[in-house]
Amino acid sequence: MRNTCLGLVLGLFFLAGCSVSKKAEKSYANAEYDVAINQYQTLVKKNPRDPNLNYRLAEAYKKSNKIGQGMPYYRAAIQNGIDDEMAWFEYAQSLKAVGKYEDAKDALNDYLLKASTPSIKKLAEDDLASLEKLDLLKDRESYYRVKNLETVNTPAAEYSPVYNKGDLYFTSNRDGGKVYKATGTGFTDIYSVKTRGAVVDLTSLKALDPIINDPGVNEGSVAFSPDGYTMIFAKGNTGKSSDAEQINLFFTRYRNGRWSTPRPVNVNEPSSWDSSPAMSPDGTTLFWASDRPGGLGGSDIYSATLNNRGRWVDIRNLGPEINTAGDEAFPYMAEDGSLYFSSNGHPGLGSMDIFVAKRQGGAMRVDNLGAPVNSEGDDFGLFLFNPTRGFFSSNRPGGKGDDDIYTFVNDDPNLKIINFHLAGTTVTPGVTGTDEILGNTKVRLLDEKDDKLISETFTGDDGSFNFQVFGEENYYLVAEKPDYFTTRIDFSTVGKTPDRSTLTELITNVTFETKIRLEKIIMQKPIVLENIYYDLDKDDIRADAALELDKLAQLMRDNPEIEIELASHTDDRAPDDYNLDLSDRRARSAVRYLVSQGINASRMVARGYGETQLIIKEAQTEEEHQVNRRTEFKVTKYDKSKFIIEDEDQPGSLQDDEFDKYFKRGNGGEQE
Template sequence: MRFFKKQYFLPFLCGVAVACSPLKRAEKKFERGEYDIAINYYESLAGKKSFSKMANYYAAESYRLSNRIHQAAPYYQAAIEAGFRDEGAMVYYAFALKAIGEYDAAKEQLENYLDSAEDKAYITLAENELYNLKRLNEIRAKKNYFEVKNLNAINTPSAEYSPVFNNGFLFFTTSRDSDKVYKATGTGFTDLYKAETKGARVDTTTIQSLGAAINDPEINEGSITFSPDGNFMVFAKGNNGKRRGTAEVNLYQSRQRGGRWSEPLMMTISDPRFWDSTPAFSADGRTLYFASNRLGGYGGTDLYSATLDGRGRWGNVKNLGAQINTPGNEMFPHVTEDGKLFFSSDGHPGFGGLDILVAERKNGTIEITNIGSPMNSTADDFGIYLFMPDRGFFSSNRAGGEGDDDIYTFVNNDPDLKIVNYFLAGVTYTYDEEEKEQILPGTQVRLLDKNENILAEVITGMDGKFNFRVSAGEEYLLMGEKREFFTTRAPFSTVGREIPKDSLKQLVTNKTFNAKITLDKIVLDKSIVLNNIYYDLDKSDIRADAALELDKLVNVLKDNPQIRIELSSHTDLRSDDDYNLRLSQRRAESAVAYIIKHGIASDRIVARGYGETKPIILNAQTEEEHERNRRTEFKVIGIDKSKEAKEEKVVEDGIEFDFDLN
């Protein structure tokens, strides 16, 4: 049993007095989400002609909404054959057929539905699933080397799922030993357990509950994840079946101190109005992935991410986008050390129910692959966790298990399996008064892709160091930001720097690229020369080579919205003073007009021509000396304090240091 999402209730009217009593009870149970009890009532009415359509439909819906869609097919079929024409029933009947391996029948059902479909949401769902079914042979033909075994030592007739390995323990969710029946599924409430394990070898004598501080006998506890040091955990909690309290499943956090877990608190990134579950940390612990059905998604449940800021607060919740998320359901994320995102979905091409897929960045794009059979089946396959690059655990309710959901182990015996981890490590610097390089701590560093989408970010500590995972064959942009300093851009590329696969000897190879980011302090009225800004003789038109340099200044202004600047133009000493003054003013105005045209507000930049009044070399003789005088500069003339970065704190070895961060 796994947490599910409720659906609104559509009542139907009594037509025969004798049947009204069980019908009303069925309606009430369905409305409360007590689907297992509702099924008994609806099945008792399904054979009665007056109730056949609606009773069969709601029996089917009850099975679907309690994660048993494979049992729903005959009820959807009976409802449709009795004349029930709800578009949802037509589409979910196809899903139910797929869940029992009737792929051709599912395809035919969707095609028949689409011939007369009207509801846009169901049309999208049906078209997506029809496309998935057409790709099934492609997935079947893919060769893989997975070996799968039921972890009999830990499984029971109850549910065991969402395995997570941490510090020598296997943590999992189970409904064993529950004294209370969950009325949605007719199974016990779920709690979090753990057992000592060495790889897939579980010491069954150590299986134990996480205790009353974490497990509430009146509430379901679900999937769990741990920070890299194992001292911070996030897990799902909810579905108590009561009207009071939160409406859905939520994410809770707890910290371990002195060997004890603190009282769980709901995370601020969790929305009590919606279903938030199946959390998973990134390898560095600074990103949390989870599934949610909150508003603004692509349909069903979507995968989201949240990040940790400089104050240790979780926020910046983002949908992972349409490449990952579909009109169906995506959930149970898991990020491996080599940066791959594993997850389960019923919206991508698959065998039926939830299938396990993997997403990885390749040459700047995200590639999604169904990992195939035997990892996936017509049943729900989910909750994968790799404790080594070639082996791990996952969950499934496939036939042949011990009961409900079971935990399985797997090994990937692919002889060509070779993993390369690429990293970009660096240090943030600035210059002191003597123009010597020095480390700049407390700098916010972001890694962006070529389209300037943020991929990762971090606040540097006292050592100024940052470290990001990068992919082969991709263009990146590093950005460093700190209060009272110019935000700095530094391009980086892994294109052409990949390690040839045929040269790899080990299962895992790590390759680290090095970079540095140098931030200049913002000083009022300090002139900064823009190199390579050239004009044709006696002209003020912006040449192509000058435009490239002005584009850099446009980026400086966009990256530093708090500054106002003066852009100045200077001539050499070889023409009339008044002429040079007018020419320099025209050139400055031309440069400013170019910058404004590229998106910078006119009140943030002032044009000023100085002619020959401020030469760098007073008695210039050579052409090179004249060129140094013939320059374009800018200087900061104002700072909007309200747009500066906020003060944050960096913690180093348990001591807090104040820094000015964005």
């Protein structure tokens, strides 16, 4: 009887344990991480040596933004034989989050002795290399002064400060209403407060309209258009299992004293996390973070360009110079083109550090801002009030609560900012021979070294464009529009940088001007190739002719939608048959050269016309004969279906009419 009772008791205990375990797994699967923490803690107390339960508890802490508290459970999982090698890497991250850098190094070194998963081994090696650089970061001289913005912060979370038209906007869960089960705190809303720099008028503090803030949904980081009347912000996480992982970007317009109904931005990826938006100073580029498929790590930073229809197009990942196998988020572009962002994948002092990426000499350089801006905690969401002052967020020790907003001042005595701009116009030859404006044209700025895209824009009706460029670099400008030849010109800032020692102002603006001329594609219209010369009675391509044919090869690469006839002509000072044969050989020689430069032979036809198409019928001088001895091409086929200037069918919703009109009228603001 005693054994029977004991078996019954053990059976009930087992069933109860299974019930708790299933509940914990369900909570974790539904992204209710704070709920899962309490449930896993109960299980771990009863089974302290279970490696999987300890690891799951540690991961729940990490996913609720408390990775430091997960540290002892990662350690317990490893000590009790966890199979998942990722536990070692996450353990090192938790040690870094509490400032135990040497212990993090030891953990990574121990793991690398037994590592067998290449991807995790690479993460560990990179992280160890980052830790080895910590002393350099700590010892580097810093001119930053940092201060907690105590008048705004509370024991709750305040983060992602953005200044706009006299107001400081930020995100907070200070309301303390309905609990978000992932973190165990309230849902976040967007707030604003009047401020002059760091001087805050707390009496003006208010949550944004209910049309923006939903009590059962998390609202996140915000970004504003240059005129301050269009806001893009993150919204998602209702707490329901059906959409627990989905965060999207929305936009709204301020008109008639209120914000309009938010609409989705057309860059959102279904079932992905799209958040922390930022706009370039001119409002033509959107940056944001996303964990969509195809990235380089957890979350990557992406960009999109505003076209002339008010849609964000040409979505692209910023690539391995910015993004890593870790997480990158909270981008912000300054007036000088510097891109600030937060990352736990680049060498840093803690979990998330703030970095700045600047182009220098044709390459992107990424630097950690160092202490005191960065700490062992999460540091993120930087915004510049002006070139020497700004705001950022941090959950570092010593704050008033969870995430706090901090202000900073940069006292660097040698800080001299030079803003380079390239202003231009797209034109086309008019019927009278003078240039006419060619509006609604896509213009791309490319690195001359490798044709890598740096920036792109669409000209308005006035044909104007403006790019941020950088000192001591060489570029290509490529303009494209349906029914016109895609045209490429070069531009350089090499040798044009002012001597910094002579500058007396904090900010110096340097603007260059250029013009891109696009020719309309007219079928069968001959276009003469200048300076294509051949030696007497020869068809060999001379070096000077090769230079000109290289330009045609580039035109063919830039215009894959065209096929051409390449024609050679002679003067009339030899027999007809001889001239016809010579011109045919010269035309075929030119086509062979273009094929050697990578142009598909099927796109070209060689034809010699001899003296049958003289421009000057009775040429007398050598100059007149030279006019007749010409090489030219004409377009014989134009397949417009191959001309892809943008993807009109990108996933996501269209912008509404008001947003479309706003951008078409040139970012003109609407007064309250």
